[in-house]
Amino acid sequence: MADDKDVLRDVWFGRIPACFTLSPEETTEREAEPYYLLLPRVSYLTLVTDKVKKHFLRVMKAEDVEEMWLEYEGTPLKWHYPIGVLFDLHASNTALPWNVTVHFKNFPEDDLLHCASNSVIEAHFMSCIKEADALKHKGQVINDMQKKDHKQLWMGLQNDKFDQFWAMNRKLMEYPTEEGGFRYIPFRIYQTMSDRPFIQKLFRPVSPEGHTLTLGDLLKELFPAAICAEGGWHQR
Amino acid sequence: MSDNAESPTETQKDDPSIQHAATEQTGASDEKKKIDVLLKAVGDAPIMKTKKWSVERGRTVQSLAQFISRFLKLEASEQLFIYVNQSFAPSPDQEVGVLFECFGSDGKLVLHYCKSQAWG
Numbered sequence: 001m002a003d004d005k006d007v008l009r010d011v012w013f014g015r016i017p018a019c020f021t022l023s024p025e026e027t028t029e030r031e032a033e034p035y036y037l038l039l040p041r042v043s044y045l046t047l048v049t050d051k052v053k054k055h056f057l058r059v060m061k062a063e064d065v066e067e068m069w070l071e072y073e074g075t076p077l078k079w080h081y082p083i084g085v086l087f088d089l090h091a092s093n094t095a096l097p098w099n100v101t102v103h104f105k106n107f108p109e110d111d112l113l114h115c116a117s118n119s120v121i122e123a124h125f126m127s128c129i130k131e132a133d134a135l136k137h138k139g140q141v142i143n144d145m146q147k148k149d150h151k152q153l154w155m156g157l158q159n160d161k162f163d164q165f166w167a168m169n170r171k172l173m174e175y176p177t178e179e180g181g182f183r184y185i186p187f188r189i190y191q192t193m194s195d196r197p198f199i200q201k202l203f204r205p206v207s208p209e210g211h212t213l214t215l216g217d218l219l220k221e222l223f224p225a226a227i228c229a230e231g232g233w234h235q236r
Numbered sequence: 237m238s239d240n241a242e243s244p245t246e247t248q249k250d251d252p253s254i255q256h257a258a259t260e261q262t263g264a265s266d267e268k269k270k271i272d273v274l275l276k277a278v279g280d281a282p283i284m285k286t287k288k289w290s291v292e293r294g295r296t297v298q299s300l301a302q303f304i305s306r307f308l309k310l311e312a313s314e315q316l317f318i319y320v321n322q323s324f325a326p327s328p329d330q331e332v333g334v335l336f337e338c339f340g341s342d343g344k345l346v347l348h349y350c351k352s353q354a355w356g
Binding site: 078080113123124126127128130131134135139142143184196197200201202 | 320325329
């Protein structure tokens, strides 16, 4: 899998064109122009929107500015979800650019986590990596890596450096050939209309009889509603 | 997050979704609305007198952390860190039911808590 460089690069370099507009509720000293930005699908909103914040702070008084938060059509955007997931979940059927509204007050405490600094994003990202490795390798690979290797993983994401990131991530994507796959597949299924944030369960990539299982097998077992009776795909 | 001064007994009455766990477990785990959580202290964190709790699946890590903080009568300024598998800190909005499904063993989810980052 780590040999499929073209696919890995396409995933890494996926971008979503976005247009950021200041909420009319905000108090400004003069009119705020919208700000356009290409967002990396694999990154996090708070990691890539410093320029957005700087742009709008220029037209605002310091006393009117609290923690910036983003919203799409009334829904606060959870910065701790990858950008690609947020877009696919909320706006994939709408025309580009993705129109995001920027706020600097009335932080929605019940919907969003605070993000005081990049170290908060780093801690969240590393926890996700560790949780995934707990499922893939009982955590053995991530625990055997040194602190500087963890740092390189994070810096690769932060600085959009594919080679730097994958030099470390390839270790996390390997498994013994005799096993045929990871211990469990780390996955999450997000739904637009659901009372729960996502579906996450244990799923072995190889059947008890030794057959390699596919994404379709996973969905059939854990989310059959995604697959029509005719064998097609439901738009969700 | 709102942090009111409450006595421990009050928090139990206010939190019907968190109860002392029964010692015997019967029935398929999928059908049970609650899962068993075992809380273990790390470092200088106070040890809970009751360690085993029955928690509703939909309860979040953050609300469980708030419950533990109130139960231990921690200061509002004191943080609480929760870890799974002594290795990663789940997101505050993560449901304990999902953690139990993926990381539970022997019918319970073991969570370590401490006042400073242990496995950051």
